[in-house]
Amino acid sequence: MKALVKLSQIPFLCLLLILTSCSNDDGTVEPPQKIDNIVETAQSTADLSSLVSALQKADESADNDLISALSGDGPFTVFAPTNAAFADLLAQLDGYDSLDDFNTQELQNLLATILTYHVIPGVGALSTDLSDGQTLTTLQGSTLEVSTQGGVFIGDATTSNSEVTAANVETSNGIVHIINKVLLPQSILDTLADIILVPITDLAIGNENLQNLVAALTAANGDLPTVLRGTGPFTVLAPTDEAFTTFLDGAELGDIPVDVLTNVLLNHVIDGALFKSDLDGLGSGYTKTMATGAEDKNISIFFDTSDGVKFNGASSVATPDVKALNGVVHVVDAVIDLPNIVDHALANPNLTSLVGALTQGGNMTFTDLLSDEEESFTVFAPVNTAFDAFTNPNSNDLNAILSNHVVVGAAAFSSGLTNSYVTTAAEFDTDENLSLYINTDDGVKLNGTSTVAIADIVATNGVIHAVDAVIDLPTVVTFATADPNFSTLVQALTELTPSTDFVSVLSAQDGNGDDPFTVFAPTNAAFDALTAIPAEADLIPILQHHVVAGANIRSGDLTANGDTVTPATLEGDTFTITLPGTNENIADVTDGAGNMGIGIDAVDVQAINGVIHVLDKVLLPDTTN
Structure with a gap:
């Protein structure tokens, strides 16, 4: 069975073709008939449903009868806003979410004023009848201006024109042009001035x-x-x-x-x-x-x-x-x-202790440095509570401590941080900058003690990361305990050798012990390569064989293209470093027992009391002497 189709459901062009083919009994062909008027055309066009709703809402006021008027003889030219255009209008009106909000006679009359501003009475104008600069008088009484530059545009009392997106929809009583904006006359702009939103x-x-x-x-x-x-x-x-x-x-x-x-x-x-x-x-x-x-x-x-x-x-x-x-x-x-780095520090009341420390006694060194727009900085900024909790146990110089929170020459954002060492503005013996260990395994932790609480405060000349603890000047012990690659070494220095207080020995600074130290630190993998970690009596001299006391030997102190014999270690033996190394080693080491094939994988981790170089194997001393 063929389905019955309502006449209004037949596409408009198809309907014209059907009507064109109709003829009388005598064989003469009648001209096509325009069935739908403007209102009926809008009702049958899905993208004009908001316009239809607006007409119905306006007619709820006894003062209006727009639907009957636009169903009359005409002719009319109607600029018909799409559903999206009405949605944009509602977005402009503060407090109006839908056409249902036009629920008083006054508002319905305002809506009628807007709608009649879209109607040109007395003429059915095709797009070819519109000319650039032409003025059209609307049913509402105000005028619209036509522009044909790059399309067909209709200008209202606002600063933004509407564009004709579908032209020349013919109806029985006029012409409809579909537009992408609801047109507003000046009277509406004046009336709704308190609620209409503009860009x-x-x-x-x-x-x-x-x-x-x-x-x-x-x-x-x-x-x-x-x-x-x-x-x-x-x-x-x-x-x-x-x-x-x-x-x-x-x-x-x-x-x-x-x-x-x-x-x-x-x-x-x-x-x-x-x-x-x-x-x-x-x-x-x-x-x-x-x-x-x-x-x-x-x-x-x-x-x-x-x-x-x-x-x-x-x-x-x-x-x-x-x-x-x-x-x-x-x-x-x-x-x-x-804002530069200093401006951000001054602006945040949680950083007042830092600002006070930086400028103590009229000191301008840090403010001048961190205001330099030609340089990039990464600043780890302790919050006030961090300063409150800091006791400065080693009585280190405050300026040196503050310098240890500043990385010069790079703006390091959290997204680019990895487990690694960077160099701060703090110095060892006035000529070598201290290292800072960054660990990102669980958040961002610095030297194992200070955690980033607020990351990536961006300035013109760098970035600030607010931290929850003051970062004291690191000793070689600090780095050993902070870096998870040295966890076995730490175990060996502490619980496996309880009779020797390696921590106290290697924490000495400012000449209060055998410092400075040069420590050759085996990684966890280096210890794993041993058949077994020796018992305490044998382990102590092995650990001592990795430490040179009284010297801060950096990679630059080694003999290039040759062998360097170290000073005696704490164990008493020396060993030899050959620079450059083989394979991927920075340098090769021959230990006190004559074992070769030991590589230095990283160099110059600088502490306040010495320097660390990283080994891929454990050094063994000469046990025959």
Whole structure:
């Protein structure tokens, strides 16, 4: 059985073909008949269902009868917004989620005003009848302007034109052109001024106290105004005119290089919408702006809501939560300059102890160093509670301790950290920089004692990682206990040799023992290669054979292309180091017993009381002497 099909379900073009083929009994062919009027055409078009709903909602007011009017004789030209266009309009109206919210006679009449602004009475104009610059008078009474540059565009009272996406839909009483935006007359913009949301750029243009910001956006990267008209959402921290005047300090916007000005402005833009309630809920912390800093990473910005809302300790929110179509604007009382390492430390109240330590007694060494924009830094910054807990058990110099938290010449982000050694700004004997061991097996731990609590605080000249403990100057014991590759060595030095206090001996510093030490440290794999770890009596001299006392022998002290005989070890024997090594060894070692094929795999792990070189086999002393 053939299914019955409603006439309205037959595609429009097919229907025309059917009607064209119809003839009278006498064989004459009748002209095609236009069956659907404008309203019926909209009802049968899925992408115009919101328009139909809007007509029905407007007609709930006794003042309106739009459906009957548009079903009448006409002719009319109708610009019909799609469902997406109505969704965009609702997104612009603060507090209106659907057409059902137009539930009073006043709102229904406003909706009727909008709809009649889409109707040109008295003419059924095809696209070929429209010309560039043409003005059309609407049923609502205001005018629309036509542009045919690159398509067909219809301009309303807003700054954004609609585009005709499907033209020339013929009906029995006029022509329908489908458009991608709901058209708004000036009267509607004036009436809904308090609730209609515009893009952030247009919001700034319309605010008389943000004209310097508008000028800066124009003077900077030409794409910025367009970006801030984009989809977003964005959070924009908008400095007032007075804030810009203070920032410029007599200079002109043109005096600032375009790339710098662009980055400063982007430092006021956050990806995503952050309302004051969101910030209050978080209390304080970091987010990222769209400005770029070290290694082209997005710069961090610190917010604190303990007393209002303040950004980077310098700019307070004067007017929060100015809603825009594509985000939210907070008007701020100061321009937020691009922060370097020092600026970030000063902005965060959790780092006041660090700042106090860095500047103690008027010391400017660290602030000058870490403000250098020509250098890159990684700073492991102890929080206040870390300083409170630190007792400085070895009475080390505070400046040296602080230097041990700074890596110069690289911005090391958490994503790039691995189990490895880096070199800090702290020094051994004024000429060799100390090492720092980073372990990423469980979070990020430094020298086995300090854990990164907040990672990747991005500045213009580097990155800060906030840590939960002060990193004291390391001894050779520090590295042995921090590096899991030396766990068997640590076991051998402690629980397997209880009669000898190796830890105390190798922790001596500042000449209070046999320091400095040069330690040749076997890895766990080196011990695994032994048939068995010897008993204590035999193990003690073996361990002593790995330590040279009274000397900090670095790889640069070895004889290039030759053999170096070490000073006597704590056990009494010497051994020989040949540089360069064979295979993948940095150097080869012949131990006191004459065993060869021992490799040095890593060199110059520098502590405050000596240096460590890493061995792939255990050294054995001469047991015959």
